[in-house]
Amino acid sequence: MESEQAGKNPVVQKLRDWDSQAVAEVIDFRGETTVVVPVRSLLRTCEVLARDLGFTYLSDITPVDRFPLEPRFELNYHLLCLDRNERLRVRVKLPGKEPLLHSVTPVWPTANWHEREAFDLFGIRFDGHPDLTRIFMPDEWEGYPLRKDYPVEGYR
């Protein structure tokens, strides 16, 4: 459900000019633009966003678990362009079975700990990450606590 206005966003248009398949969906909600990007082209899209479109600052990576829906996982990349004071959310969707995608640490080094957090709490794996280990939970911990099928009180 792509609204008329969202499609006219200049960043979205530039991304589509660069690669017609780059943007799968655009969502506008409460004044925030979300761009859904196919997983296989995430790294290339991020490079273009950072290099050519000025999104040099990555604020945050937020994983969301949509269990039991498929594709189960969502990763939201919150980007900031300081030259134009503009924000953008890039979203990728991942399957519940072996969620794996390419790390964006080559583009934004700050992604290092955010991706470790996503690995630790959601079990999402990142290809090409320099040090993909648990960050909050003990190393020997079993399971991924922020997944929806993990009980709030933990396993007893």
Next chain:
Amino acid sequence: MTTIDTAVGPAEAMVLNMGPQHPSTHGVLRVILELDGETVLKAKPVIGYLHTGIEKSCEAKTYSQCITLTDRIDYLAPLSNNLAFCLAAERLIGIEVPKRAQYIRVLLTELTRISSHLVWLGTHAIDLGAMSVFLYCFREREEILKIYEYVSGQRMMTSYFRIGGLALEPPPGWLDQVKRVVDVMPGHIDAYEELLTENRIWIARTKGIGYLSPEDAMAMGISGPLLRASGVPYDVRKVFPYSSYDEFDFEMKTSNDCDSYARYTVRVAEMRESLKIIRQAMDKIPAEGPFRAEVPGVIPPSREEMKTSIEGLIYHFKIFTEGFAPPPGEVYQLIESPRGELGVFMASDGSAKPYRVKFRTPSFVNLQSLPKLCEGRLIADVVTCIGTTDIVLGEVDR
């Protein structure tokens, strides 16, 4: 968590475990240092000792119940966390907060900024050997905590901001108390500066230490005073104003020196700017008017309405038993907390409990810069570098 691997590094390198119980780590931070003599070759922060699963707990509570959890994320700036969470929920539901409540929020969060910077200044100074500054800072901080107590009933875990406005009408005479603190604060800040700004030991311990270039700071997602001391003008209050910050006149303080001393000057200047904002807010706050929005079914009705009208009673009962359900969607609300960009990602699935809440905490991201700050420096500078990032471990680990 990480075990120490003694096999790494050159043969003569020594691996030293600093923390998690170390007075200069301000909580439970562990840093694995690889040393060549006194020089730090590698530093690796290890976190997670204070992980309490706040984000998971939020998913099992109604929106209003989550507010008490937000206090405990950054326990030195509880009101900033309250504000970020409330603003996110308000945007998700689509509530307009009355101006009076917005100004009171601005005033109290700026007081929070001062009290948080005071703790930073005091602890940073005591880490570097200046005992008296610590005592003075905590004396003044206590005065600010007394205001919190007077207004909300709590010194620290205030939970004073609620979705739609404030928890209570502020008690009469509270602005006089604020005025008393604001009037004496500039003199106190002068006193700290007198003790530190031209102090030779202070300069020797901070100037040129912990260099962070603007490019590195941007690449690592650093925010707050740390980023501004590296010369990047990014302050959420200016760039994406919230809670009527655009109506206030204040300056964004930056420095191009990129070292610990620059961060000290930026934070001290910020305290003075906060005082400016507080004075403006005191003039702006109307004496009377609503302190929270009126949205039936979302915001609890007033006590009187609850006792006298049947609708009020029903709404009160429903809000406190079931909660309320915002429309499905996601928002990312950010504010400038004392430590930098504090973001709250909130996703609703149309039920009364948040589907997902994520706190993008500035300390977590800023701590990533620690290896960059202290590698190649002396071991004594690690203490400066930890202090200068102004981390709160509750916020790092959540």
